[in-house]
Amino acid sequence: xxxxxxxxxxxxxxxxxxxxxxxxxxxxxxxxxxxxxxxxxxxxxxxxxxxxxxxxxxxxxxxxxxxxxxxxxxxxxxxxxxxxxxxxxxxxxxxxxxxxxxxxxxxxxxxxxxxxxxxxxxxxxxxxxxxxxxxxxxxxxxxxxxxxxxxxxxxxxxxxxxxxxxxxxxxxxxxxxxxxxxxxxxxxxxxxxxxxxxxxxxxxxxxxxxxxxxxxxxxxxxxxxxxxxxxxxxxxxxxxxxxxxxxxxxxxxxxxxxxxxxxxxxxxxxxxxxxxxxxxxxxxxxxxxxxxxxxxxxxxxxxxxxxxxxxxxxxxxxxxxxxxxxxxxxxxxxxxxxxxxxxxxxxxxxxxxxxxxxxxxxxxxxxxxxxxxxxxxxxxxxxxxxxxxxxxxxxxxxxxxxxxxxxxxxxxxxxxxxxxxxxxxxxxxxxxxxxxxxxxxxxxxxxxxxxxxxxxxxxxxxxxxxxxxxxxxxxxxxxxxxxxxxxxxxxxxxxxxxxxxxxxxxxxxxxxxxxxxxxxxxxxxxxxxxxxxxxxxxxxxxxxxxxxxxxxxxxxxxxxxxxxxxxxxxxxxxxxxxxxxxxxxxxxxxxxxxxxxxxxxxxxxxxxxxxxxxxxxxxxxxxxxxxxxxxxxxxxxxxxxxxxxxxxxxxxxxxxxxxxxxxxxxxxxxxxxx
Numbered sequence: 001x002x003x004x005x006x007x008x009x010x011x012x013x014x015x016x017x018x019x020x021x022x023x024x025x026x027x028x029x030x031x032x033x034x035x036x037x038x039x040x041x042x043x044x045x046x047x048x049x050x051x052x053x054x055x056x057x058x059x060x061x062x063x064x065x066x067x068x069x070x071x072x073x074x075x076x077x078x079x080x081x082x083x084x085x086x087x088x089x090x091x092x093x094x095x096x097x098x099x100x101x102x103x104x105x106x107x108x109x110x111x112x113x114x115x116x117x118x119x120x121x122x123x124x125x126x127x128x129x130x131x132x133x134x135x136x137x138x139x140x141x142x143x144x145x146x147x148x149x150x151x152x153x154x155x156x157x158x159x160x161x162x163x164x165x166x167x168x169x170x171x172x173x174x175x176x177x178x179x180x181x182x183x184x185x186x187x188x189x190x191x192x193x194x195x196x197x198x199x200x201x202x203x204x205x206x207x208x209x210x211x212x213x214x215x216x217x218x219x220x221x222x223x224x225x226x227x228x229x230x231x232x233x234x235x236x237x238x239x240x241x242x243x244x245x246x247x248x249x250x251x252x253x254x255x256x257x258x259x260x261x262x263x264x265x266x267x268x269x270x271x272x273x274x275x276x277x278x279x280x281x282x283x284x285x286x287x288x289x290x291x292x293x294x295x296x297x298x299x300x301x302x303x304x305x306x307x308x309x310x311x312x313x314x315x316x317x318x319x320x321x322x323x324x325x326x327x328x329x330x331x332x333x334x335x336x337x338x339x340x341x342x343x344x345x346x347x348x349x350x351x352x353x354x355x356x357x358x359x360x361x362x363x364x365x366x367x368x369x370x371x372x373x374x375x376x377x378x379x380x381x382x383x384x385x386x387x388x389x390x391x392x393x394x395x396x397x398x399x400x401x402x403x404x405x406x407x408x409x410x411x412x413x414x415x416x417x418x419x420x421x422x423x424x425x426x427x428x429x430x431x432x433x434x435x436x437x438x439x440x441x442x443x444x445x446x447x448x449x450x451x452x453x454x455x456x457x458x459x460x461x462x463x464x465x466x467x468x469x470x471x472x473x474x475x476x477x478x479x480x481x482x483x484x485x486x487x488x489x490x491x492x493x494x495x496x497x498x499x500x501x502x503x504x505x506x507x508x509x510x511x512x513x514x515x516x517x518x519x520x521x522x523x524x525x526x527x528x529x530x531x532x533x534x535x536x537x538x539x540x541x542x543x544x545x546x547x548x549x550x551x552x553x554x555x556x557x558x559x560x561x562x563x564x565x566x567x568x569x570x571x572x573x574x575x576x577x578x579x580x581x582x583x584x585x586x587x588x589x590x591x592x593x594x595x596x597x598x599x600x601x602x603x604x605x606x607x608x609x610x611x612x613x614x615x616x617x618x619x620x621x622x623x624x625x626x627x628x629x630x631x632x633x634x635x636x637x638x639x640x641x642x643x644x645x646x647x648x649x650x651x652x653x654x655x656x657x658x659x660x661x662x663x664x665x666x667x668x669x670x671x672x673x674x
Contacts, residue, residue, distance in 0.1 A: 001041065001108055001110070002110070004041070004092075004121075005119075007092070008122065009092050009121065009122055009123045010106070010119045010120060010121045010122060010123075011119065011120055011122060012117055012118070012119055012120075013105065013117075013118040013119060013120050017102060019099070019102045020102065020103065021102045021103065021105055022049065022055045022102070022103045022104070022105065023049075023105050023106060023107060024043045024044060024045060024047070024055065024104060024105065024106050024121075024125070024127070025043070025044040025047045026041055026042065026043045026044065026106055026127075027041075027042055027044075028040065028041055028042070029042055042126065042127055043104075043106070043121075043125050043126065043127035043128070044127055045059075045125070045127045045128040045129060046127075046129075055103060055128060056128060056129040059128060059129045059130045060129075060130060061129045061130060061132075061133060062130055062132075062133025062134070062137070063133065064133075064136075065133070065136050065137050065140050066136050066139075066140075066158075066161055066162060066163070067159060067162075067400065068400070069162050069269055070269050070270070070366075070396070070400065071400035071401070072160060072161075072162045072167050073167070073232070073269060073270060074270070074365070074366065074397065074400055074401050075159070075160070075167075075169070075400070075401055075402075076167045076169060076323070077241075077323055077324065077325050077365070078169070078324075078325070078326060078401060078402075078403075079169025079170055079171055079176075079324070080169075080170075080171050080324055080326070080328070081169060081170055081171065081172070081173055081176050081199070081200060081201055081204065082167065082168065082169035082176075082199065082200055082323070082324075083166075083168060083169070083176060083180055083197065083198065083199040083200075083204050084165065084166060084167050084168075084196075084197070084198050084199075084214075084234070084236075085165075085166045085180075085194040085195065085196055085197045085198070086164050086165045086166065086194070086195065086196050087164040087166075087187065087192045087193070087194060087195075088192075088193045088194070088195045090135055090163075090164035090192065091123065091124040091125065091126050091131055091135055092123040092124070093123070093190070093191050093192055094123060094124040094134065094135060094138055095122060095123055095124075096121070096122060096123060096124060096125075101120045101121065101122060102120065104120060104121035104125050104128075105118055105119065105120050105121070106118075106119050106121065107119075132163060135163070135164070136161070136163060138190070139157055139158075139161055140157075140158060142157070142186065142187070142189065142190050143155075143157040143158050143186070146186050146189050147186075149185075149186075150182040150183070150185055150186040151182075152178060152179045152182045152183075153179065153182035153183040153185065153186040154186065156168050156179050156182075156183055157183060157186065157187075166183065166194065168180070168183070173201060173203050173204060176204060177203075177204060177207065180197075180204070181207070194212070195212045196212070196213070196214040197212055197213050197214060198213070198214035198236045199236060200236050200237075200239040200323070214236075232244075232267075232268075232269065232270070234323060235320075238320070239322070239323050239324060240320045240321065240322060240323060241272070241320070241321050241322070241323050242317070242319060242320050242321075243268075243272075243273065243316045243317065243319055245313050245314060245316050245317050246262075246265045248262055248310050248313075251307075253297055254297060254298050254302075254303045254306060254307070255292075255294065255295050255296060255297055255298065256287045256292045256293070256294055256295075256296065256298065257294045257295055259283070259284065259287060259298070259306055260284060260287075262310070263280045263281075263283075263284055266280060266313075270365075270366050270367070271349070271366055271367030271368050271369070271455070272321060272364065272367065273316060273319065273461075273464060274347060274349070274367040274368065274369050274454075274455045275369075275454040275455050275457075275458050275459035275464055275470065276313075276316065276458070276459060276460070276461050276464060277369065278345055278347065278369040278371075278455055278456070278457070278458040278459075279309065279458035279459070279460070280309065281345065281369065281370075281371045282344050282345060282371055282458060283302075283305065283306065283309070285371045285374065286302070287302070288374070289374065290302075309461075312460055312461040312462055313461055314461075315461040315462045315465065316461055318465060319464070319465055321364070321471065322363065325352055325354075325361075325363035325364075325365060326352070326354040326361070326363075327354040327355070327356045327359065327360070327361035328356060329356045329357075330354035330355060330356045330361070331355065331356060332354070332355040332405065333352060333353070333354050333355075333403065333405035334352070334353045334355075334405050334406050334407075334408060335350055335351070335352055335353075335365070335394060335397065335403065335405065335406070335407045335408070336350065336351045336352075336353060336362075336407075336408050336410060336473060336477055337349075337350045337390045337391070337393065337394045337407065337408070337409045337410065338350075338351075338390070338410045338411075338450050338451055338452040338473070339383070339386035339387050339389065339390035339409070339410070339411050339452050340383070340386055340411070340412065340450050340452035340453045340455070340456045341372070341379060341382035341383045341385065341386040341413075341456050342372075342379075342382070342453075342456045342457045343372060343379065343382075344371065344372055344456070344457060344458070345369055345370060345371045345372050345455075345456050345457070345458070346369070346370060346372065346382050346383070346385050346386035346389065346456050347367065347368060347369035347370065347386060347389065347452055347455030347456045348367065348368055348369075348386060348389045348390035348393050348452055348455070349364060349366070349367035349368075349451050349452050349454075349455055349470075350364075350365045350366050350367070350390075350393060350394060350397060351363065351364055351365060351451075351472070351473040351477060352365045352403075353473075353477050353478070360477070360478040360479075361478075362472045362473045362477045362478060363471070363472065364451075364470065364471050364472070364473070365397065366393065366396075366397060367393075367452075367455055368389060368393050368455075369455040369456065370385075370389065380413065380415040380416065381430065383411065383413035383415065383416045384413075384416050384419060384434050384435070384438075385434065386411070386452070386456065387409070387411060387413075387416050387420070387434070387438045388434045388438055390409060390411075390438075390452075391409070391438045394407050394409070410450065411450075412450050419435050420435055420438055422435070450474070451469050451470050451473055451474065454467065454469070454470050528565065529558055529561050529562060529565070530553065530558075530561075532561040532564060532565060533553045533557040533558055533560070533561035534553070536557065536560060536561055536564065537549055537553075537557060563610060563612060566612060567610070567611055567612055570612065570613050574613060576598070577598055577605065577613070578607065578611075578613065580598075581605070581606070581607045581613075582607065603615060604616045
């Protein structure tokens with residue numbers, strides 16, 4: 001804290017200000033393995049205040065502006081010469097606006113006998129949720145502002161920094177030296193200083209002062225995750241990668257909580273020890289299947305397995321893999337993606353094969369595993385999930401690196417190959433969605449030569465070190481493509497039956513709707529009304545020889561004809577509703593019975609004395625004539641333009657008939673008719 005005050009990173013508050021304020025709790029942590037700052041101060045921005053809110057609750061975290069750690073480590077393995085460094089006190093080199101500093105206040109005294117004083121932090125504070133974004137965004141802005149003077153550094157700062165750690169490489173010493181010099185000069189423009197330089201070749205360290213070099217022989221590439229976790233280590237002298245195994249405490253009681261806590265400390269971003277992690281994932285899934293409470297002690301069998309697994313994890317310390325995965329003077333590269341699944345899980349591993357003249361080198365690049373869902377998928381479906389995982393993993397490699405070679409996919413599942421070679425629309429939804437994502441080049445591989453079998457089933461830590469199939473892939477990768485195993489996807493009867501179960505079944509049903517000749521014979525409703533009215537006049541004149549009607553049709557005859565047509569259409573369209581209302585009798589002419597299913601129940605329908613379906617509703621209480629009660633009209637026919645065509649004022653000369661028809665305007669399927 002004295003250093004904070006001497007460097008101007010905090011200052012004493014002499015007078016209180018009338019502004020929003022927040023006091024941050026703080027404490028010290030000690031890291032004996034640190035080569036520079038062994039004691040650090042940590043500020044707790046998530047501590048709740050009297051308002052039950054913390055400072056972090058009110059801050060925005062901001063987006064991620066740097067490449068993910070996976071991308072940086074992948075690129076770190078692709079170059080022959082590499083160098084690492086980090087920015088000294090990165091957060092504390094960035095000043096906070098003076099108006100925001102009251103939100104970063106602390107209480108502190110140097111000695112117990114001294115009075116407690118209030119201090120204000122002037123720089124970006126580690127422990128606040130917005131600090132990572134503000135710090136990394138500063139680097140991006142610095143590269144944009146000063147990139148014209150340092151073109152090589154600008155690209156490197158945007159691509160090769162993970163928070164404050166620099167991991168950069170090149171294929172020549174001169175190129176990498178120039179890049180590092182430019183990065184150092186670019187950062188100095190903003191007051192940043194690079195320290196703890198470490199390289200895999202002595203020539204790269206000659207221009208770096210001794211006090212700025214890293215003194216440790218093993219470096220953590222993922223420091224943010226390796227304080228109490230299994231971390232990835234780099235040994236610069238040997239130029240190899242290793243693994244840091246966490247120190248597990250002695251357990252007096254093994255519960256689901258302790259097992260999950262210890263399993264979460266196994267961090268493997270590249271999946272290099274994926275078969276070992278896969279076993280832990282399967283164990284955790286077994287704990288959930290046992291329906292154990294968080295603090296219930298595990299059954300004896302599970303306790304024995306977990307303790308034995310923890311003890312075997314110490315063998316991981318012996319594992320060393322080459323950092324540089326390409327062959328010297330290589331000119332041609334290929335990615336080979338293997339996928340496999342078992343009843344316990346599925347996974348994918350990708351190998352990069354480099355060729356220099358006639359010599360090929362194969363190295364494991366990245367791997368990923370997942371446990372099988374508890375719902376119990378079939379093996380072919382799990383194999384398809386593995387194919388999806390492999391294609392996504394290969395796409396990640398291509399998107400995050402500069403790789404531009406061929407990608408070849410391998411699977412030993414004939415059913416999956418059959419699915420992928422068929423159109424995605426041929427399969428049910430589960431298979432269709434996944435096949436559409438995976439339809440790329442796929443070749444078959446016999447199970448005995450498929451390294452993804454290791455990650456789908458899991459491997460003990462003491463067996464992985466000498467497993468050449470896992471670290472280098474199958475031997476045929478070093479041969480010419482003509483000597484690769486030919487794998488023709490011939491389905492056995494059992495496999496064919498499993499494949500057919502996933503095939504989309506298409507059922508075609510032909511629905512024929514019989515048109516009513518009474519209404520389909522006429523193209524216009526006006527013509528149909530006129531003919532119907534004349535027919536009704538003819539029938540009436542035949543029945544009565546005294547009061548016969550001649551001459552032009554009257555509006556009353558048009559109205560009667562329209563009601564006859566509507567009654568006919570209603571009897572065809574709403575036959576069930578009309579029969580129900582007729583059977584109910586007088587006084588009960590509504591569709592109120594809960595047991596009767598009809599789409600018209602909400603309309604409060606009734607049958608009038610002419611047998612027409614009418615709306616009852618609020619009009620029953622009005623003084624309007626009974627004809628003002630809307631009549632429910634069904635679909636006349638497939639030529640549903642009759643009604644809107646007839647409702648146009650210029651369709652008929654008899655305007656009174658049009659007005660009369662407009663009162664029959666309750667259309668229950670209006671959206672399909674009009």
